[in-house]
Every structure is written in C-alpha cells, then in structure tokens.
Amino acid sequence: MSESADGVSRRTLLKAAGATLGAAAFAQALAPLASWADGISTEEFLAKHYKELTPTELTATLKRIEDDTKKKTGVDVKVTADAPMEGVKFGYALNLSICIGCRKCAEACHEENNHDARTNNSYIRVFEMDKGSIDFAKGSVDYVHPVPQEDKFYMPVQCQQSDNAPCVSVCPVEATWKEKDGIVVVDYDWCIGCRYCEAACPYHARRFNWHAPHVAAQDINPDQGYLSNRLRPQGVMEKCHFCLHRTRKGKLPACLEACPTGARVFGNLLDPDSEIRWVLKNKRVFVLKEELGTKPSFFYFFDE
Amino acid sequence: MGQRIVTVAATIVLSLGLVACQGHQDGASPTPFNAKAQAAKKKFPVKLRPRTAGPGSGIQTQLTDFQGKPIKAPCGSCHATKAESRRRKDGNSLKKFHNGLTLKHGNLTCLTCHNGDDYDTLRLADDTPVKFDKLMDLCGQCHGPQKRDYDNGSHGGMSGYWDLTKGPRTRNQCVHCHDPHAPAYVGVVPAPGPRDRFLKQPVAPSGAAAHP
Numbered sequence: 001m002s003e004s005a006d007g008v009s010r011r012t013l014l015k016a017a018g019a020t021l022g023a024a025a026f027a028q029a030l031a032p033l034a035s036w037a038d039g040i041s042t043e044e045f046l047a048k049h050y051k052e053l054t055p056t057e058l059t060a061t062l063k064r065i066e067d068d069t070k071k072k073t074g075v076d077v078k079v080t081a082d083a084p085m086e087g088v089k090f091g092y093a094l095n096l097s098i099c100i101g102c103r104k105c106a107e108a109c110h111e112e113n114n115h116d117a118r119t120n121n122s123y124i125r126v127f128e129m130d131k132g133s134i135d136f137a138k139g140s141v142d143y144v145h146p147v148p149q150e151d152k153f154y155m156p157v158q159c160q161q162s163d164n165a166p167c168v169s170v171c172p173v174e175a176t177w178k179e180k181d182g183i184v185v186v187d188y189d190w191c192i193g194c195r196y197c198e199a200a201c202p203y204h205a206r207r208f209n210w211h212a213p214h215v216a217a218q219d220i221n222p223d224q225g226y227l228s229n230r231l232r233p234q235g236v237m238e239k240c241h242f243c244l245h246r247t248r249k250g251k252l253p254a255c256l257e258a259c260p261t262g263a264r265v266f267g268n269l270l271d272p273d274s275e276i277r278w279v280l281k282n283k284r285v286f287v288l289k290e291e292l293g294t295k296p297s298f299f300y301f302f303d304e
Numbered sequence: 305m306g307q308r309i310v311t312v313a314a315t316i317v318l319s320l321g322l323v324a325c326q327g328h329q330d331g332a333s334p335t336p337f338n339a340k341a342q343a344a345k346k347k348f349p350v351k352l353r354p355r356t357a358g359p360g361s362g363i364q365t366q367l368t369d370f371q372g373k374p375i376k377a378p379c380g381s382c383h384a385t386k387a388e389s390r391r392r393k394d395g396n397s398l399k400k401f402h403n404g405l406t407l408k409h410g411n412l413t414c415l416t417c418h419n420g421d422d423y424d425t426l427r428l429a430d431d432t433p434v435k436f437d438k439l440m441d442l443c444g445q446c447h448g449p450q451k452r453d454y455d456n457g458s459h460g461g462m463s464g465y466w467d468l469t470k471g472p473r474t475r476n477q478c479v480h481c482h483d484p485h486a487p488a489y490v491g492v493v494p495a496p497g498p499r500d501r502f503l504k505q506p507v508a509p510s511g512a513a514a515h516p
Contacts, residue, residue, distance in 0.1 A: 085467075087335050087342075088337075095458060095459070100491075101494060102494050103494040103495040103497060104495055106497070118501070119500070119501055144493075144497070146492060146494075177332070178332035179332060180332055180334050181334060182334065210501070250465045250471055251465055251466070251470075252462070257464075261460075262454075262457075265458050268466075270336070270337035271337055275458060278458070279458050283458070303449070303453065
C-alpha cells in the first residue's frame, strides 16, 4: 500500500469518512427523540402511577397539568381527580325502542370530552341497522339522511364498563384499571400506547390518539378530570369514562343530558330505588355480547 | 390409591387456581350501599322544564306593542263570548284564529283536552282543570305506559343531577317533543358522524336528504 504525497493513506481517509457518516446518521436517528422530549417536562417524564400518588403529589400533578395546558393552549382549565363515591356502582341503560339515531349523544360527548375536531371523534358510535337482527357488519355509523328511517333501528355503542374487562387484563403496564364505582379508567401519563386493549375490547370502545387531539382554544372544556377529559397526549389510548368528572359530583353524563328522547337511563346500581334498577326489574333487558362473559354495566332494553 | 390421591390433589390445586383467577379484578368491588343513610339525606326537587311556546300564555294577536314585542291575548278574552263547539276537530274552518291548525291526534276533538268552561286551562276526563304548564297527567290519561315510563325516568329527556342529594334535576314535558295537535315524532337531521382520517371526506347533508 503506497503513501500519498501529503502522508494521508487511503485507509485513514476512508476511516475519517466512515466516522463522519456514522456520526451524522447517529444524530439523525436521535433527532425525533430530541423533539419528543421537547413537549414533555422532566416532572411528567418521572411521574408516578396515578394510584401511587400521595395526596400532596396528586395536587402537584393536577397543578402541573393545568399549567402545561395554559402554556400550550392559553386556556385556564380546572383539573380535578374525584375519588369514587361511597356505596355507588354506576349503571347505564339504553332504550332501543325510543332511540331515534339523532347522534346528539355522540355530539355532546365530542364537546364535553375535548375530542379531536378533525376526526369528529366521540366515545359513542351510533349504529343504524336493519330491523330484525343485530348485525354490526351491515350497520352504518356515518349515515347522513334524516332519522329515524322506517325500516331501521339505532343502537349507540360505547364502553360497557365491564366487570370482567378484557382490556384491563391485557394491559402490560397496568395503565388501565377498574375503579370501585365500576368505571374502567386510563392513566394517560402511564399508557405506553401498545393498543393491546383496543384489540381486546369486543365493543370497539377504545380510541387511539394517533396525534394529540386538535381542539380549538375556544372549544376546550375547562371542567376536566385527570382520568377523564383532560387534553390527551399523542400516542395513548382513551375511552368512555361515564363522564366521571361530572357523575362523581352527582351530575348526569353529558350524553344523557343531550338525549332528546330520554332513551338513556343512568344511576346507582346499588340503590334499589334508582331509575336504573326500575328498568332492570321491569323491562326486557339484555347486554351486548353476553356470551363473552364480560359482565357489562351497560344495558339495552325495549319498551314492550 | 396413590394415583387417586394425586388426582384429588391436582383437582384442589386447579380449583384454587381458578378461584384466584376469578378474583383478578376483585380489587374493584364497590363499597356497600347504605339505604338508611341515603333515605335520611335531604333531596333536591325534580322540576319540569317550562314551556316556551303554546297557548299557556295566551294566543298571538299579530299586533305588537310600542317596544315591538308581540301582544298575546288570554284565550278567555275571545272565548268568553263564543259558543263552544263540541264536535270541532280543526281550526281551518274558523275565520279569525287557529287557521291552519289541523288535528292529527286520533279521533279527538278540541274539547277533549281544552276546557270549554275556561279556555285558559285544559281539562281531564273527570272534569278537573289542568294548567297549560303542567299537562303530564292529561296526556297520561290515554298514554299510560309512556306516563309510567316517564314517572320512572325511562322516557323523556332530562338534565341536572342523577344524585338528587347533590342537586336538582329538570325534566322535559311531553309537549317539548310531541306537538299535542300532531304528536307523531317528526324526523330530524342527525348530528355529524365520525370522520375517517384518510379514506373519506365528510359528507354534508344535501338537498332532498336534509329536508324530509
């Protein structure tokens, strides 16, 4: 191997070129990590699981989320973390005889829960199906004609808050669990976005945030809950939480208030005098996909 | 014999394992409901949503006051001098008021519900007068199952609190959704549905589809 006139061998030159290329490729590979770290504070990155937070840490966490939201969107929001109420297990029933498929529930959910505006996301899908059988494969969720159609019936589907929830069992990091009042919740700061729960749910009730939701500043609902409708980050799962930031304060869920026909009945399953117990006792009630053994807290019924 | 012991032992271990599996989500069992404590708590009222239209506050005269607000007249101001017609079924044959009012409600006549002795009220079948702003009992005379469901919270929209120990509730009345003169529910255009991120552009309701 011959030395060149200025003393740089071919080997040295190739080595230097290789090292430069390698360094450039390494920097390029790390670039997304740097930009990802931009949006997430050190406190957020090192935060504990929701269930392990002490009251002081929880208060600090809620304050941190409020400040972050103010910084990102300019909106003053109030984030609460209401505990499950004593002696309460929530139940929801839906009257298929009077649901007209107006989708007001899905719209109210969209507005209440700070959903992505571009996809018009909602935790509720309203299926329009032929009378005579429940065939979701032939159902439509994006119909635009006036409702109700004579030969169709309408079936809103949302999280059934199962007592034996497959989505909870499959979560590898325990970022989703069932609370004492029956609500299955997600810790958005703990979720790793693997989407196992989305695959496990037989009701297609979970949604994945492919992007952080687009919500215009004036459309942000400032009444927020840590486990419910606070602004979700990119790459995490979300689902219906029975509006726990409302219902744990005694209020009705947003979808029920929006329902013009009164097809929706919400209440405490443990209270024998509640409306939901009257429905379970007196109506023809069924649960969706009973054969799977999920034991839903969501019921469907008919009038006569 | 030894084989049997092994089988029994295996069965016990298996069943213990199954019990453990079933208890997987038991950490979520709710605290018990205390009926006595609940009954002792003070409850907020369930109010009826007020009626915004209808003859409860009188009938439109087509005249306006100096502020431009429409003037309404109490029903009794005309009906005091008009003889009642028990057989009349619509307003189209009348000359001055109620034109265009066609009754599409079974075989009822005006005076089935309206009170011929005091037109500013309605009347039950047993002659009890009923105010325009609280007519659930009137409708309930024929529509028993609906009234029963309404009374038990499974028919008719509402807002407010599910837990009445925490706050009040407001409920719709029949006439908020059902026009008493033509009570069959008319269709509505649904709120926008979900949009696919890639495949479909949003479809706007158009022309014939938007207007039934």
